[in-house]
Amino acid sequence: MNEELCFIKTYNLGDIAKFTYGFTDKAADVGTVRFIRITDIDEYGCLRTTPAKYIDITKENKDFLIEPGDLLMARTGATFGKTVSIPDGTKGIYASFLIKIQPDNSKLMNRYYWFFAQSSMYWQQANALVTTGxxxxxxxxxxxxxxxxxxxxxxxxxxxxxxxxxDSLCNDLSEGLPAEIEARKKQYEYYRDKLLDFKEKEA
Structure with a gap:
């Protein structure tokens, strides 16, 4: 493969992404868009479909609208560090315990970062950087x-x-023994980490 395509640079995430904290408000059972909270991110970094809460768009919260492909990370509690990529067909406002991650897409694609945020390379760092109390x-x-x-x-x-x-293959698994499904997920995690694990080179 072309050497230029394979050239790797290593960054601190803060040098190639912006972070924005979410909006503080009360969730409701009805509203014009979904109100996304930290409890809406599952263990695989996917958005839970239930129980969904909602909120109306106002001039105070319109800057906190998210769209498909946007990245949100839980910043506190048992779900700290978990990152979700907003799926197609979903719009909403993100709550205050979430951080929106906006990569510089000339350097880092949103979807690439999402896969990285599920990897062991990410979690080793997150677990070392988290503040406990x-x-x-x-x-x-x-x-x-x-x-x-x-x-x-x-x-x-x-x-x-x-x-x-x-990812699609693992998420579509609906048949088979639990041991087979678990083995397939572990295989996916292994190859994901292999594909994302590069030797560090300073930017």
Missing amino acids: GQPQFNANSLAKIRISVPSIEYQKAIISVLNKF
């Missing part, structure tokens, strides 16, 4: 220190294509 806290200052190795955009696209297929 009454509740775990993983704020923007800690998130900014995450180290991520980034190949070219074309190479990121190739990795995303492969991992999307693995």
Whole structure:
């Protein structure tokens, strides 16, 4: 493969992404858009469909609207560090215990970062950077220190294509013994980490 495509740079996430805290309000059973909270992120970094809460769009919260492909991370509690990529067909307002991650897409694609945020390379760092106390806290200052190795955009696209297929296969598993399903998920996690694990090179 072309050396330029494979060229890797390693960054602190804070150097190639912006972070924005969410909006403080009360969730309701009805509203014009979904109100996304930290409890809406499942263990696989996916958005739970139930129990969904809602909110009306106002001039105070319209800057906190999210769209498909946006990245949100839980910054506190048992779900700290978990990152969700907003799925197609979903719009909403994100709550205050979430951080919106906005990568510089000339360097880092949203979907590539989402896969990285599920990997062991990410979680080893997150667990070391989290502040413990009454509740775990993983704020923007800690998130900014995450180290991520980034190949070219074309190479990121190739990795995303492969991992999307693995991810879709694992999520579509509805039949089979639990042991078989678990083995398939472990296989996916193994290859995901292999594809994302690059030797560190300073930017």
